Amino acid sequence: MLKRTPFHDFHISAGAKMVDFAGWEMPLMYRSIVDEHLHTRTSGSIFDVSHMGRLQISGPDAERFLQQVFTRNVELMKPGQCRYGLICQEQGGILDDVILSRDKKNWLMVVNASNREKIVRHFHTVRHQQGLDFDLSDNTESTAMIALQGPKVIERISGHLEEVANLKRYEFASGSFMMLVKYTVSRTGYTGEDGVEIILSSKMAPMVMKALAGKFDRPDTTLKPAGLGARDTLRLEAGMPLYGHELSEQIDPISAGLEWAISWDKSFIGSDALNQIRQQGPTQKLVGLELEGKRIARQFTVVKTPSGEGRVTSGTFSPTLQKSIAMAYVPQVDAKPGTIVSLDLKGQTIPARIVPLPFYKRNPSA
Template sequence: MDLPFGNWGMALNTPLFELHQSLGGRMVDFAGWQMPVQYKSIVEEHLAVRASVGAFDISHMGRFRLYGPGAQAHLAHFVTCSVATMIQGQVKYGLILNEQGGTCDDVLVYHLGDHWALVVNASNRQKIWTLILASLPETEVRLVDETLETAMVAIQGPNAIALCQDIANTNFSNMGNYSAQNLTYRGCEILVSRTGYTGEDGMEWSVPSYLVDRLAKDLETHRVPWCGLGCRDTLRLEAGMPLYGHELDEAIDPLQAGLGFAVRKPLEGFVGAGALASRMM
């Protein structure tokens, strides 16, 4: 089968590439994608998110869906968090390990009722796809990569939820942290989650590529500034959140990284569990 990664010899553009250029974004190659590292000032963008709200293009993140009766069990084989205890609409942070217990990636797992979703780091998209696909049952699980057909925007900051409610015309007051739901936006079903990578409250929107310009216009109407990878990095550092390739890699296990909370007990049933258990003896 063809792997859905585009041409890996060329940098990919997100659906918001032209917007970033028009706003004066300083574009850099990040994990094979042309991404804005900053617009006017990393400091200004950082402070805007801490004080009010900011928007991030995170369309470079890998987005997979798993369908079929075996999807939950297959995810549980790879992901360290407790997938079996998740309820519909819940999101969990977890890790995918190698056989030695090192970290292949840190991920978000979404229980969406009749199927599951997985968000992975852009730099690890091909690696995680290949890992999951290698042991995929022929009939019980269908794996879909929707990265190139969708866009993802993070809206973060203390005013983010109120802003999202205005844009979506939806009340999110009963939506807890690390939860997700489908909703209709501009006549199209989209996925929103109360998640983020800044240490602030906020939401992440996953929408069809053709719809993200409309979302960008709504953000412009509400005077929401766009923020680049530079301030996303300073925000996550300030919040003590790890970044793969820096505080996490295949030589670092979850316990060394201080991420034991993302590993289910007992240590069994997932790749790398035995190696982790032996290190704790």
């Protein structure tokens, strides 16, 4: 039986096509993936991301524990800050990519839906092995989470949420009230646009959705619902990795181009292995590809490079750039932008060029 988010009725009445995603019944799209993608780039979209895991960590050893499992130095985080980082194995493979927020008394970690149970098990194991004293509570099903993304989002919602306009990227505010609803809002997202992510109680969630999306007979025209299909094409244009595609336990953060999400000034689970990879240099590297023509390279497509071969991790036809784009792992020696590679798409050889990531960057003044 698939889990449903508190917005399930909303999705159905908005005409969503629903799919199974990591055990959750989620909207793939409402109108069209391309339409929802472009609306996010030009105006704003509402995404139900309640399937993402929300883990609260508190207690005397919470900070010591997070210093062990998270790749960034949490001592440097101030209350009200969020940081993207990784949870690694001893060997340096990525168990998950997460966002950690520090509140006054506790920490909140947002993990991938597909990894939530694995991460909870991992944390219990570490707690047991190291004899640490902290509480771990999984709030995923008692709360809901929405992402509002797009250039018009901040202006559109600042009437409801005054503090939003003052939040810098990767900052959050909590304990405030919107229409008497307690929520946490962070200036984060997974689309390459400005915007926020809001966590609120499951019970109040449908009412807030109504306030944002408008009534069914008079839907809001600035903010429209968008599904997981558009979320995927948006994050791909923005060069953001997706667990299960660009990231896995077989991939280390350095190969994935996520060295910036590692604090080298501390020791953590995986840091010895990662230091070694850093010194020797990774054997493969995540790159962007621009394909000739309109064909799309899907995950696992073989990439022939000057000195060997690699594999595509994600590909799509970019709605913003009107080009066929992909991300792929290629041998480190061939990873330079401008390198010409070729892809075998069902027997047809398609040339492609390595390009810098991201494919799309929003206009910072907008």
